[in-house]
Amino acid sequence: MNQPPISLSQASCQDDYDPNSMSVEAARTLIHRFLKPVEGYEQVSIRQGLNRILAKEIISPLDVPAHVNSAMDGYAVRHADLDAKTPASLHVIGSSFAGHPYSAAVSAGECVRIMTGGVMPKGTDTVVIQEKVRLEGSHITVGTAPKKGDNVREKGEDLRQGQVVLASGHMIRPADLGLLASLGINEIRVFRRLRVAFFSTGDELRSIGTPLEEGQIYDSNRYTLYGMLKRLDVDILDMGVVEDAPKALEEALIEASTCADVILTSGGVSVGEADFIRDLLQKLGEVVFWKIAMKPGRPLAYGKIGPAHFFGLPGNPVSVMVTFYQFVQQAIKVLMGQTNLAAPPTFRLPCLSPLKKAPGRTEFQRGILVQDDQGNWAVQATGAQGSGILRSMSDANCFIILPEAQGHVAAGDMVEIQLLEGIV
Numbered sequence: 001m002n003q004p005p006i007s008l009s010q011a012s013c014q015d016d017y018d019p020n021s022m023s024v025e026a027a028r029t030l031i032h033r034f035l036k037p038v039e040g041y042e043q044v045s046i047r048q049g050l051n052r053i054l055a056k057e058i059i060s061p062l063d064v065p066a067h068v069n070s071a072m073d074g075y076a077v078r079h080a081d082l083d084a085k086t087p088a089s090l091h092v093i094g095s096s097f098a099g100h101p102y103s104a105a106v107s108a109g110e111c112v113r114i115m116t117g118g119v120m121p122k123g124t125d126t127v128v129i130q131e132k133v134r135l136e137g138s139h140i141t142v143g144t145a146p147k148k149g150d151n152v153r154e155k156g157e158d159l160r161q162g163q164v165v166l167a168s169g170h171m172i173r174p175a176d177l178g179l180l181a182s183l184g185i186n187e188i189r190v191f192r193r194l195r196v197a198f199f200s201t202g203d204e205l206r207s208i209g210t211p212l213e214e215g216q217i218y219d220s221n222r223y224t225l226y227g228m229l230k231r232l233d234v235d236i237l238d239m240g241v242v243e244d245a246p247k248a249l250e251e252a253l254i255e256a257s258t259c260a261d262v263i264l265t266s267g268g269v270s271v272g273e274a275d276f277i278r279d280l281l282q283k284l285g286e287v288v289f290w291k292i293a294m295k296p297g298r299p300l301a302y303g304k305i306g307p308a309h310f311f312g313l314p315g316n317p318v319s320v321m322v323t324f325y326q327f328v329q330q331a332i333k334v335l336m337g338q339t340n341l342a343a344p345p346t347f348r349l350p351c352l353s354p355l356k357k358a359p360g361r362t363e364f365q366r367g368i369l370v371q372d373d374q375g376n377w378a379v380q381a382t383g384a385q386g387s388g389i390l391r392s393m394s395d396a397n398c399f400i401i402l403p404e405a406q407g408h409v410a411a412g413d414m415v416e417i418q419l420l421e422g423i424v
């Protein structure tokens with residue numbers, strides 16, 4: 001993925017380039033060679049920065065914690081006093097609570113009542129937790145001595161002043177909002193929002209709200225695309241349904257390329273329809289069509305129309321989602337400015353359902369994670385796996401990824417799964 005950018009015509013001359021049977025990995029790698037982050041930045045308040053990509057690294061303006069402080073409720077002591085004589089009796093001369101430090105120095109034989117977050121008074125170096133002392137009047141008795149420095153948080157132990165806290169290209173998550181706030185930072189520089197336009201093609205498609213006539217279906221792809229894009233926090237331009245006619249498609253593509261960074265279409269790339277859109281795209285820009293060795297989602301087009309990146313997704317509702325998650329999502333993240341993008345992790349689990357699978361293509365079947373009585377996880381298929389059966393995506397919480405060489409899966413065999421949901 002770190003090779004230099006090349007043109008689409010160069011790409012089609014590569015050794016491993018086979019437009020009629022491209023492997024998932026080769027197609028991904030090739031697409032990534034055309035991607036570079038958008039140029040354009042914004043200064044936003046940290047809350048508005050949630051889910052945005054940092055365009056300038058964050059340097060810590062201070063040490064965190066700013067003071068040496070206590071990690072526990074107890075007594076701040078001089079460790080030398082405990083070394084000399086145990087059990088030791090110490091005089092409690094004051095208190096240091098979070099936000100209310102004890103400002104005088106502590107001498108031999110003395111200690112200070114301290115609460116979590118309280119600043120360690122001058123002269124003290126160790127905290128004895130309250131459960132380990134006996135308090136009588138203004139004296140405590142410490143039975144067994146803790147190690148020097150126990151229960152003390154050092155100044156700068158979390159972050160040092162001048163240290164890079166968050167790198168440019170990092171996506172801001174809830175923990176980062178707290179981290180930035182803890183440093184007193186209220187504004188950050190982020191990449192501008194990516195603009196993504198999409199439309200559906202197909203004369204059979206109707207928008208919801210209109211009655212269906214024979215042979216017509218509701219357009220669902222614009223809704224799944226909307227949902228998937230919304231999660232990425234991009235600006236969305238829904239261009240509706242465009243009829244399967246060269247003039248209408250040409251106008252829609254030109255309009256999209258003038259206002260969007262990414263254009264997504266669904267439908268019109270399968271055998272029979274592909275030539276039609278291919279000619280058009282060749283006229284307007286540069287495009288490669290692939291038959292990817294995968295199921296679902298075999299036909300996929302990628303190219304450039306002016307500065308815009310074009311992804312021609314298949315029309316089948318499940319194929320749209322699978323190709324989006326397997327190709328478009330990561331590409332959009334790169335364009336948004338995100339760096340250090342690792343592929344979403346996969347895990348190996350026993351599969352409870354037998355699966356039909358032909359060698360020669362990667363399959364992304366839809367799965368549901370289940371737990372047995374002992375709490376061990378396994379996966380089962382959602383049921384019928386046809387690429388038009390959108391319910392399989394709705395029921396699923398993971399993909400079952402079956403690699404190219406794999407044949408049928410017997411119940412109990414180990415399979416690779418990829419989670420659809422994350423925590424944060």
Ligand code: AMP
Nearest residue numbers: 200202219220221267268270314315316
């Ligand atoms: P296509 O790739 O255009 O040949 O479409 C493949 C299948 O997906 C056909 O059954 C289409 O009717 C269906 N399809 C295409 N676009 C949509 C859409 N936007 N919503 C729902 N189904 C679609």
Ligand code: MG
Nearest residue numbers: 202267268315
């Ligand atoms: Mg169609």
